[in-house]
Structure formats: C-alpha cells, structure tokens
Amino acid sequence: MVPEATAAFWVIKILTTGTGETASDFIGNSAIPVLLALVVVTAVALVAAVIPQFKADRYVAPVYWFAIAMISVVGTMLSDGSRIALGITFLESTLSFVLALGVVFSLWYRREGTLSIHSIHTRPREIFYWSAVVATFALGASFADWMAVERDRGGLGRGTGPVTLVLSVVILALVGWLTWTGRDLVESLDVEPAQAL
DSSP states (O other), rough: OOOOOOOHHHHHHHHHHHHHHHHHHHHHSHHHHHHHHHHHHHHHHHHHHHHHHHHHHSHHHHHHHHHHHHHHHHHHHHTTTHHHHHHHOOOHHHHHHHHHHHHHHHHHHHHSSOOOOOOOOOOHHHHHHHHHHHHHHHHHHHHHHHHSSSSSGTSOOOOHHHHHOOOOHHHHHHHHHHHHHHSSOOOOOOOOOOOOO
C-alpha cells in the first residue's frame, strides 16, 4: 500500500534518496573490512525493511518510509556511476533533475488534470508516475552529493556523515508528523476501476 502523493510525500522521497546517496558514499569510502561489514548490515536492514512493507495490508508511514530509505541506500550504491559517465558537475546534475522533475509534473498535470497516484489506470499516467519517481530518485542523490562532496570536487564540502545525519533527522521528523497528523492517508478512493494498461 502506498501513501497519498502529497507535497510531504515528494519532500520525504527526495530526502530519503539524498540520505541513501550519502549513506552509500559513506559506506563506499570505508576501509575494506568496514566496507564489507557495512554492506552486510545494509543488506540485512534492506530485508528487515522490505518484509514488513510487503506484509502490510495498509499504508503505515514508518514501515513504508523505512523500506523506501533502505531501497534508496542500496539503489544509489548501484547508480553512482551515471554522473561520472556523463562528465557533469554535482551542481549541474542537481539542477538538471530539478528541471526534469518540474517538466514531468507540469506535463502530467496538463495532460491528465491530476497528479494522484490513485488514478493511475492508463499507460500515460503510469509513464508520468514512474518518470516522477526516477526524477526524484536522481534529484535526491544529486543534491545530497552536491552538499556532501569536497569543494574542490564541486560540492559544498559538508561531508557524507553529517549530511546523512541531518537528512535522517529531517526524514524522521516528517514521518513522525505524518504519523501523528495522518495527512498522507487517503480519505476516500473515488477513482475509476483499474483498467488494463
């Protein structure tokens, strides 16, 4: 089960991706014995996060977002090479994905009249949804790298550990707020029946 895609949803999505990016960089830059231990711990944490999400019969904010956070860590461990392959700076990468996300949301809303994930029952809506997910994943990773890496590499030089910690605290605060307020729960599902895509 997924939450309503409110502004808070997208903010937390971007932050979890950023945390995943800096955490995977922190793990990747560790000494070999520490690296192996952290990779094993990360794999165990991923399994521990995903199993409750698949077993849940409804959306539960802490369960959902823990799964998302762990998927972002593992995913960014596999995807860090794209910026290097294109030969662009961290800032250029971040700005490109901000623009891409804005374009996706604009086109999606202009064509479909909604950004609701609960009305995805056509091929175009599915394409827009997954385009937004990919753009937020890439944006969260790019902005976190930009904040964390050294100034001589084109970043702000805040460090992967501190950026991971700050983003994690912000995520926990927002997930706590959503849990307390219930603002991410769907009030009613007045959507058309699912159709074959």
